[in-house]
Amino acid sequence: MKELIVATKNPGKVDEFRQMFSKYDIYVKSLLDIDRSIDIEETGSTFEENAVIKAEAMAEHFGVPVVADDSGLEVDVLNGEPGVYSARYAGIEKDDGKNTEKLLKELYDVPEEKRTARFVCAVAVARPGESTFVRRGTCEGTIAIEPQGTNGFGYDPVFIPEGSSRTMAEHSSEEKNAISHRHHAIQQIEEWLKLKANRGESYAKSFNCE
Ligand SMILES: O=c1[nH]c(=O)c2ncn([C@@H]3O[C@H](COP(=O)(O)OP(=O)(O)OP(=O)(O)O)[C@@H](O)[C@H]3O)c2[nH]1
Numbered sequence: 001m002k003e004l005i006v007a008t009k010n011p012g013k014v015d016e017f018r019q020m021f022s023k024y025d026i027y028v029k030s031l032l033d034i035d036r037s038i039d040i041e042e043t044g045s046t047f048e049e050n051a052v053i054k055a056e057a058m059a060e061h062f063g064v065p066v067v068a069d070d071s072g073l074e075v076d077v078l079n080g081e082p083g084v085y086s087a088r089y090a091g092i093e094k095d096d097g098k099n100t101e102k103l104l105k106e107l108y109d110v111p112e113e114k115r116t117a118r119f120v121c122a123v124a125v126a127r128p129g130e131s132t133f134v135r136r137g138t139c140e141g142t143i144a145i146e147p148q149g150t151n152g153f154g155y156d157p158v159f160i161p162e163g164s165s166r167t168m169a170e171h172s173s174e175e176k177n178a179i180s181h182r183h184h185a186i187q188q189i190e191e192w193l194k195l196k197a198n199r200g201e202s203y204a205k206s207f208n209c210e
């Protein structure tokens with residue numbers, strides 16, 4: 001099976017990337033498999049900048065094409081916070097439970113109609129010696145009054161996607177992967193790969209991983 005490096009140490013992202021790339025017979029390897037000591041500073045002010053920083057640093061380090069994801073939650077009534085700081089919202093220890101608790105506290109007196117938010121995901125593909133490609137996907141929704149469900153990761157227990165009455169953590173992984181911000185970003189990467197495929201190159205060859 002072909003392999004593709006995704007420059008992340010977030011196990012929730014790894015699971016979702018693995019599921020989404022398995023249909024191309026591509027096995028996703030993450031920094032959790034390769035080297036947990038690697039730490040890339042996210043110094044960008046946008047999701048796209050951070051995704052590019054992570055993908056390019058690792059493509060240079062490993063000398064092969066690398067994919068990276070920078071994502072987070074934008075809450076309208078908080079002027080887009082926690083945004084690029086979503087992982088570190090309640091502190092550098094990146095505790096999903098504490099982040100969610102802090103968010104619910106910030107929103108405790110905000111009525112349902114003003115709890116609109118979106119998940120944002122930027123996915124970058126960096127290849128040594130070639131220009132980097134980055135695309136954004138979003139998933140609109142609202143923030144629940146209290147956490148519900150145990151699937152997914154991060155803010156999933158408090159995020160209700162548009163058109164649903166359940167939180168993301170009450171959706172199965174198949175359901176989440178059909179509507180998520182990550183799915184929409186990867187779909188655009190796939191569109192780009194299809195253009196390449198139409199020129200006679202396979203998906204895997206585009207990533208140079210076969
Ligand atoms: O409920 C959620 N469902 C999702 O689908 C999702 N995607 C992202 N997030 C949140 O946004 C942070 C990303 O920050 P982030 O892109 O810097 O990732 P990270 O630091 O966890 O890992 P890495 O990829 O940088 O190694 C994460 O920690 C999460 O809190 C999500 N929450």
Ligand SMILES: [Mg+2]
Pocket residue numbers: 042087
């Ligand atoms: Mg990070």
